Amino acid sequence: MKETDNFFNKVYEVARLIPYGRVTSYGAIAIYLGAARSARMVGWAMNKAHHLEDIPAHRVVNRKGVLTGKHHFGGTNLMQQLLENEKIIVVDNQIQDFEKVFWNPLKELS
């Protein structure tokens, strides 16, 4: 545990707070962390997070609702499978009703 990893640690924490059947965007997490322009960094953090089982990285997508990071889930449609397992409809890497399943940490966590 390194205090310097505060940013990453925050990302992990927020990711773990994502409720079942919900998804969020990298930008939303970034904004919640106070670094709206660091949305890309969130993806990088998830890259490390995916190394951990406690981090539901499959629930994190870009603001379009596209599973851009599915390529990092074993190179298969595993990410889509996980989302579908949570009753989230995914078509062609695009989350359907993204606005409905979208989970905003700023609003939910206040």
Add this chain to the structure above:
DNA sequence: AGTGTGACACTGG
């Protein structure tokens, strides 16, 4: 210490 990279987001044409 500096450069490159990245699972994004935004602005312009």
Add this chain to the structure above:
DNA sequence: TCCAGTGCCACAC
């Protein structure tokens, strides 16, 4: 309104 290009911040090498 949609597609493409640029900008961004923080981590890894």
